[in-house]
Amino acid sequence: MNETKDLIINDQWIVSHRGDKNSVDPRRPYAWIVEKERTVNGSIEDTAIIFLTNRECSFHCLMCDLWKNTTDITVPAGAIPEQIEWALERMPGAKHLKLYNSGSFFDGRAIPEEDYPRIASLVSHFETVIVESHPKLIGERCLSFRDMLKPLLHVALGLETVNTDLLLRLNKKMTLQDFAHSVSFLKSNEILTRAFVLLRPPFLTEQEGIYWAERSLDFAFRIGVECCTVIPVREGNGAMDHLMEQGHFSKPDIRSLEAVLEYGIGLNSGRVFADLWDLNLFSTCPKCFDRRAERMNHMNLNQVISAPVECTCSQ
Ligand code: SF4
Numbered sequence: 657m658n659e660t661k662d663l664i665i666n667d668q669w670i671v672s673h674r675g676d677k678n679s680v681d682p683r684r685p686y687a688w689i690v691e692k693e694r695t696v697n698g699s700i701e702d703t704a705i706i707f708l709t710n711r712e713c714s715f716h717c718l719m720c721d722l723w724k725n726t727t728d729i730t731v732p733a734g735a736i737p738e739q740i741e742w743a744l745e746r747m748p749g750a751k752h753l754k755l756y757n758s759g760s761f762f763d764g765r766a767i768p769e770e771d772y773p774r775i776a777s778l779v780s781h782f783e784t785v786i787v788e789s790h791p792k793l794i795g796e797r798c799l800s801f802r803d804m805l806k807p808l809l810h811v812a813l814g815l816e817t818v819n820t821d822l823l824l825r826l827n828k829k830m831t832l833q834d835f836a837h838s839v840s841f842l843k844s845n846e847i848l849t850r851a852f853v854l855l856r857p858p859f860l861t862e863q864e865g866i867y868w869a870e871r872s873l874d875f876a877f878r879i880g881v882e883c884c885t886v887i888p889v890r891e892g893n894g895a896m897d898h899l900m901e902q903g904h905f906s907k908p909d910i911r912s913l914e915a916v917l918e919y920g921i922g923l924n925s926g927r928v929f930a931d932l933w934d935l936n937l938f939s940t941c942p943k944c945f946d947r948r949a950e951r952m953n954h955m956n957l958n959q960v961i962s963a964p965v966e967c968t969c970s971q
């Protein structure tokens with residue numbers, strides 16, 4: 657990768673490269689889906705995901721495009737429960753629910769704390785509720801929400817990478833100690849953590865991308881994370897497109913995602929998933945794409961390493 661030491665990556669630089677946000681309604685989630693997921697108990701069950709519309713995350717991570725479906729100001733009290741109710745009325749039943757809010761559930765400017773009791777009541781029939789948060793926002797609010805919930809609470813945190821120079825450049829505003837501290841806090845309060853790990857953030861070669869994703873999985877499990885999701889990094893948020901044009905970022909290859917998934921499952925330390933959304937972005941070989949997608953889906957659900965895909969692109 658080209659020399660980039662003189663490139664200052666901060667909030668201002670990242671935000672200045674953005675395009676427009678999508679138009680969103682503060683009283684409606686911007687999406688919802690139901691998909692199969694391997695649970696902590698080893699069964700494969702339906703998991704619903706509601707993508708809540710709320711105020712933009714106050715962090716500005718380099719690779720993040722979640723701001724696209726957010727509002728500029730805090731949504732009114734009552735809007736988040738209304739979104740959840742609206743989605744639940746329309747979606748097929750599921751045992752588990754992810755409430756993903758393009759930021760941190762425990763950011764009081766994103767999800768008003770006064771809405772917690774109604775949210776807890778609306779989701780009381782699920783077995784598990786999973787929310788996402790920046791590690792620095794883990795604290796008493798998690799416990800307050802957990803205490804209102806009938807389902808078990810799991811929290812998803814972005815670890816991103818254990819390459820500390822790179823973590824700084826991602827503008828995550830977090831150290832590995834911050835991350836470990838949050839995992840330990842959650843664990844001591846009987847809340848399971850899942851970590852998001854990036855495959856090939858900018859400034860890395862393909863091989864370095866694999867190497868750091870694998871070291872990140874090692875670290876996550878060593879400090880007590882229960883589940884990891886590996887996310888192949890993509891362009892599309894302005895800043896990443898700029899880095900791509902300048903030769904500082906290339907998308908990872910689908911085969912690297914398979915390799916990291918195999919590595920993670922082989923650790924036998926907890927669940928490891930490959931994020932398969934928009935998977936076609938990472939394939940340049942139409943001959944084997946469907947088979948690779950199917951293989952990773954099978955590995956996600958069964959947590960065993962399946963037979964490799966044979967193709968001329970692997971030779
Ligand atoms: S903390 Fe999460 S949602 Fe917020 S900018 Fe970073 S990656 Fe995006």
Ligand SMILES: [Zn+2]
Pocket residue numbers: 941942943944945967968969970
């Ligand atoms: Zn191929």
